[in-house]
Amino acid sequence: MNNVIIIGSGPAGLTAAITCAQKGLEVSVIDEYMKPGGRLLGQLYEQPDGSWWNGINESKKLFQQAVNLGVQFYLETPVFNIEKKDSLWVVYTDKETFQTTNLLLATGAAEAPVPIPGWTLPGVMSIGAAQIMTNVHRVKPGNRGLIIGINVLSSAIAMELKLAGVDIACLALPKNNQITHESAHPKKVLDSLLHVAHMAPSTFVKLGSKLMKNNFMKELGVTFYPRNGVKMWDIPIQLKKAVIEIYGEQEVEGVTIASISSKGEVIEGSEENIAVDFVCIAGGLYPLAELAALTGCPFHYIEELGGYVPLHNEQMMTPVEGLFVAGNITGIEGAKVAAAQGKIAGLSIAKRSGKHQLDEDLKDAVQQGADTRKNAYIQFHPEVDSGRRRIQEEWEEYLVNNTVQFF
Amino acid sequence: MTLRVTDHPILGKLEKKKAVTFTFNDKQYTGYEDESLAAALLANEIRTLRHHEESGSSRGIYCNIGHCFECRVSINGKQGVRACLTPLKGNMIVESHGKLPTPVRDWRSSDE
Incomplete structure (x- = not known):
C-alpha cells in the first residue's frame, strides 16, 4: 500500500515525489522510460546569466534526492489502466498492480505530428526524438537534416543539434493544408517566433521582436522577409519556404521545398530538392492526458494550454477525489513551471493525507508557481496566463453545480 | 562516419560503457549495454526497423519516447516491443516484423 503513486518521472513527478516524501508519505513513482527525468532529460540551453541548463544533470539531482528520501521507483513500467475500487486507486502496469489512496498524474506532453507526403519514411522523426537521440x-x-515547423521547441532543438555537430540545412514551414493551416502561415509563425527572439543572436530577429509589436509591422516583416531566410545560430530559418514532400526509395533521401507567398501559398516553379538523411517534424506539444480520461475527470479544450486538459x-486537484495532476498534463509550459x-501537488497530497499546517506552504508554493x-x-x-485563468474559471463554475470532496 | 557524439562541447566526453553484441535480422552488431535498442540500431546506421503489416512500406523510429509505437520489433521472440523503450542487453535477438497476409480485402477483382 502506498500513500501516493505518481505516474511520470519528469520534473513535475520527481518534485512532487520529493515534496511528499519530505512530509513523511510513502511514495512510488512509475514511468515507462528507462531513465528518470522525462522531457527534462533532453534539455540543454544557455540561460540569460550565461550558465547552461543541463537537463541530464537536473534530472540526476532530482532523482537522487527522491531516492535518498526513500521514494520507490518503477522504471520501464508502462501503466495501461487505472480504476477506482472503493476509495482506492488501482494502477495496472505491465509488471504488477499497485494500490494507493492518492494518485498524481504527471504524464507530461506528446508531440503533435504534421502529416506531409513521405512522413512515414525511416529517417523522419519528431523533433523531440532527435533531441533525445542526440543529447541523452x-x-x-543523421549527418544532415531539415526541420519542418518553426516554433519555440524546434528553434531550441535546432541549436542543440548544431552543438552536437549535426548539420541542419534549414528550418522551414510545412506546406499549407487543412491540417497544418496556422503552422504553415508565415505571419502567424512569425508571431510565435518573436517569443524566442531573445534567444537569437541575429540582429534581424532581435530587432524584429521590438519593432514588430503591431500587425502592420508584422505584415511588413513577412513581406520583406529575405527570400534566403534569416539565420539563428547560423541555421537558416525559412519563413517563406515550405516543404512539399519528403522523398526517398526506402528511407529519407531528401525533401522538396518551394517558395511561398506571405499568405502561405506555394509559388509554382520554385520547387527545389535538398538532400538530407533525416527530417524532423515539429508540430508542437499537447498534454498527454489519456489516463485522466479513464477516471471520468472532466476535460476542457484550452488552446493556450496546448489542447484538452x-x-x-x-x-x-481534480474534481475526482484523490486524483491530482501536475506538469504538462495541465498545459504546455517549461520544466521549471x-x-x-509538482511541489504544489505534493503539498496538496500531504494535506489530504492528514498532514497539518500546510496551508501557508501551499499558498507560498502557488505563488512560487506563478x-x-x-x-x-x-x-x-x-x-x-489567460489559459491558466480560464481553467480556474471552469473549476469555479464546476463547483457551483457539483460537490467536490476536498481534503 | 560515426553517428556517436563522443565529444560534446557542453555535455563532455561520452562515459565509458560496456560494449555488447546483439543480432538484428540475423546480422551481428555492437552497441552499449543498457542504451536504448533504438539508439544502438541507429548508431549502426539502421533506420528501417520494420515493414508495415499491411502495406509493406518501411518504418523507423518516430517519437523515440514510447508514444507512437512505430519502432516495434520482436525481441527474443516477443513481438511488438518498442525499441525506443528497451535497454540493450548482450546476445539480444532482434527481428523486424514484415508484411502480413491481409485477411480483410476486396477479393472480388482478383477472385473472378
Whole structure:
C-alpha cells in the first residue's frame, strides 16, 4: 500500500515525489522510460546569466534526492489502466498492480505530428526524438537534416543539434493544408517566433521582436522577409519556404521545398530538392492526458494550454477525489513551471493525507508557481496566463453545480 | 562516419560503457549495454526497423519516447516491443516484423 503513486518521472513527478516524501508519505513513482527525468532529460540551453541548463544533470539531482528520501521507483513500467475500487486507486502496469489512496498524474506532453507526403519514411522523426537521440543517447539522428515547423521547441532543438555537430540545412514551414493551416502561415509563425527572439543572436530577429509589436509591422516583416531566410545560430530559418514532400526509395533521401507567398501559398516553379538523411517534424506539444480520461475527470479544450486538459484548480486537484495532476498534463509550459506545479501537488497530497499546517506552504508554493511562470525563459504560448485563468474559471463554475470532496 | 557524439562541447566526453553484441535480422552488431535498442540500431546506421503489416512500406523510429509505437520489433521472440523503450542487453535477438497476409480485402477483382 502506498500513500501516493505518481505516474511520470519528469520534473513535475520527481518534485512532487520529493515534496511528499519530505512530509513523511510513502511514495512510488512509475514511468515507462528507462531513465528518470522525462522531457527534462533532453534539455540543454544557455540561460540569460550565461550558465547552461543541463537537463541530464537536473534530472540526476532530482532523482537522487527522491531516492535518498526513500521514494520507490518503477522504471520501464508502462501503466495501461487505472480504476477506482472503493476509495482506492488501482494502477495496472505491465509488471504488477499497485494500490494507493492518492494518485498524481504527471504524464507530461506528446508531440503533435504534421502529416506531409513521405512522413512515414525511416529517417523522419519528431523533433523531440532527435533531441533525445542526440543529447541523452548521444547518437546523431543523421549527418544532415531539415526541420519542418518553426516554433519555440524546434528553434531550441535546432541549436542543440548544431552543438552536437549535426548539420541542419534549414528550418522551414510545412506546406499549407487543412491540417497544418496556422503552422504553415508565415505571419502567424512569425508571431510565435518573436517569443524566442531573445534567444537569437541575429540582429534581424532581435530587432524584429521590438519593432514588430503591431500587425502592420508584422505584415511588413513577412513581406520583406529575405527570400534566403534569416539565420539563428547560423541555421537558416525559412519563413517563406515550405516543404512539399519528403522523398526517398526506402528511407529519407531528401525533401522538396518551394517558395511561398506571405499568405502561405506555394509559388509554382520554385520547387527545389535538398538532400538530407533525416527530417524532423515539429508540430508542437499537447498534454498527454489519456489516463485522466479513464477516471471520468472532466476535460476542457484550452488552446493556450496546448489542447484538452483535465479540469483542475491551482492546488493541482481534480474534481475526482484523490486524483491530482501536475506538469504538462495541465498545459504546455517549461520544466521549471512543471517542477513548481509538482511541489504544489505534493503539498496538496500531504494535506489530504492528514498532514497539518500546510496551508501557508501551499499558498507560498502557488505563488512560487506563478512567479516561475512570469520569469520563464521560454514561453510555449504567449497567452499561457489567460489559459491558466480560464481553467480556474471552469473549476469555479464546476463547483457551483457539483460537490467536490476536498481534503 | 560515426553517428556517436563522443565529444560534446557542453555535455563532455561520452562515459565509458560496456560494449555488447546483439543480432538484428540475423546480422551481428555492437552497441552499449543498457542504451536504448533504438539508439544502438541507429548508431549502426539502421533506420528501417520494420515493414508495415499491411502495406509493406518501411518504418523507423518516430517519437523515440514510447508514444507512437512505430519502432516495434520482436525481441527474443516477443513481438511488438518498442525499441525506443528497451535497454540493450548482450546476445539480444532482434527481428523486424514484415508484411502480413491481409485477411480483410476486396477479393472480388482478383477472385473472378
